[in-house]
Amino acid sequence: MDYQAAFESAVRRVRAEGRYRVFADLMRYKGQFPRARWRRPDGDVRDVTVWCSNDYLGMGQVPCVVESMKSAIDTVGSGAGGTRNISGTTRYHVELEASLADLHQKEAALLFTSGYIANEATLATLGKILPGLIIYSDELNHASMIEGVKGARCEKHVWRHNDVAHLEELLKVAPIDAPKVIAFESVYSMDGDIGPIKEVCDLAEKYNALTYLDEVHAVGLYGQRGAGIAERDGLMHRVDIIEGTLGKAFGVMGGYIAADGAICDAIRSMASGFIFTTALPPALAAGARASVEYLKASHHLREKHQERAETLKNRLRDAGYPVMDSITHIVPVQVGDPVLCKRISDRLLEEHDIYVQPINYPTVPRGTERLRLTPTPLHSDEMFDALINALDDVWEESAAAGDSGLASA
Numbered sequence: 001m002d003y004q005a006a007f008e009s010a011v012r013r014v015r016a017e018g019r020y021r022v023f024a025d026l027m028r029y030k031g032q033f034p035r036a037r038w039r040r041p042d043g044d045v046r047d048v049t050v051w052c053s054n055d056y057l058g059m060g061q062v063p064c065v066v067e068s069m070k071s072a073i074d075t076v077g078s079g080a081g082g083t084r085n086i087s088g089t090t091r092y093h094v095e096l097e098a099s100l101a102d103l104h105q106k107e108a109a110l111l112f113t114s115g116y117i118a119n120e121a122t123l124a125t126l127g128k129i130l131p132g133l134i135i136y137s138d139e140l141n142h143a144s145m146i147e148g149v150k151g152a153r154c155e156k157h158v159w160r161h162n163d164v165a166h167l168e169e170l171l172k173v174a175p176i177d178a179p180k181v182i183a184f185e186s187v188y189s190m191d192g193d194i195g196p197i198k199e200v201c202d203l204a205e206k207y208n209a210l211t212y213l214d215e216v217h218a219v220g221l222y223g224q225r226g227a228g229i230a231e232r233d234g235l236m237h238r239v240d241i242i243e244g245t246l247g248k249a250f251g252v253m254g255g256y257i258a259a260d261g262a263i264c265d266a267i268r269s270m271a272s273g274f275i276f277t278t279a280l281p282p283a284l285a286a287g288a289r290a291s292v293e294y295l296k297a298s299h300h301l302r303e304k305h306q307e308r309a310e311t312l313k314n315r316l317r318d319a320g321y322p323v324m325d326s327i328t329h330i331v332p333v334q335v336g337d338p339v340l341c342k343r344i345s346d347r348l349l350e351e352h353d354i355y356v357q358p359i360n361y362p363t364v365p366r367g368t369e370r371l372r373l374t375p376t377p378l379h380s381d382e383m384f385d386a387l388i389n390a391l392d393d394v395w396e397e398s399a400a401a402g403d404s405g406l407a408s409a
């Protein structure tokens with residue numbers, strides 16, 4: 001086996017499809033978000049505006065968050081020094097879990113090192129706890145849920161995206177006393193649409209299923225206290241397990257579930273991805289708690305965020321750009337070709353100091369490649385002007401160049 005050749009040929013295939021990933025080397029300026037310093041591959045350095053961050057409200061730079069992280073480091077040092085069970089649980093972890101349980105109005109919450117791990121570990125463990133479990137998973141669920149469902153090693157059914165009639169067809173044929181979990185998301189992060197939470201909860205009641213809702217792209221952003229879409233729509237008490245991240249709108253890092261005490265206790269006791277890993281650094285837990293508490297009381301930021309997203313969609317549509325049908329803060333602009341998508345993104349960065357990462361397969365289906373814009377409350381009207389001027393400059397030309405470029409590729 002020529003290992004070197006195997007790895008190189010794997011990368012060649014990715015390149016040939018136009019989806020080789022190049023990471024932008026960035027330094028955000030605290031206090032000036034969304035401005036950042038970008039280092040080009042040749043070492044040249046330049047200031048850019050970031051248009052694709054999941055730090056949706058700029059919480060990563062808010063003084064109370066930054067200061068509580070610094071103060072935690074000054075008090076207890078850097079790492080947790082152990083798993084949660086073996087010396088790694090600190091006061092900061094305990095307080096953060098209480099803050100999250102309160103956010104979602106559940107008896108308990110359980111922290112994980114990321115939202116990815118929260119999904120993977122929790123769903124896989126439900127398969128261990130509930131013998132004969134059947135999982136019903138929305139077809140557009142995030143990769144971390146898909147891995148969790150696989151790890152559950154149980155019967156599974158994939159329901160067509162947001163299609164509750166299809167979900168019911170699948171539920172109907174299962175034995176009524178079989179344990180069932182319906183796993184779905186509130187805000188789908190690439191299209192900006194929303195899962196039918198009420199209808200899914202109705203079906204869950206009718207067929208005696210548990211509901212598992214990923215609110216990763218909604219926590220901090222929706223609801224009177226930032227608990228997500230289920231809070232906004234008055235449905236939080238009907239969802240059995242709510243999963244969220246501390247790395248996106250909360251601006252720090254980590255993931256969690258919030259649920260009944262018995263559920264959290266069972267996952268805590270049995271989930272490999274919870275038990276056998278070092279606890280989050282205390283400073284992250286402190287920063288996340290400060291952010292969660294700050295956003296419980298900062299509804300004006302959510303309103304400003306919605307206004308910015310709405311205004312950007314309208315401005316792009318008025319200028320003739322194919323904004324996809326998002327009903328949330330996500331502003332996806334369809335390009336439909338991976339090479340073209342990357343070319344537009346490269347030119348925005350190189351020629352206009354605008355950074356928006358191209359979103360290509362496998363993050364989205366082939367043929368739906370896009371620019372995914374995430375305006376924050378800190379994106380000004382002047383930044384909107386600059387974005388639209390830049391798009392006017394690169395859009396048509398890149399598409400025209402794309403024809404010959406693709407033909408010769």
Ligand SMILES: *Cc1c(COP(=O)(O)O)cnc(C)c1O
Pocket residue numbers: 114115116117119142144185189214216217245246247248254255
């Ligand atoms: C990003 C994401 C996750 C994972 O969260 P992290 O905290 O970044 O690991 C889970 N679910 C969805 C829908 C996501 O987009």
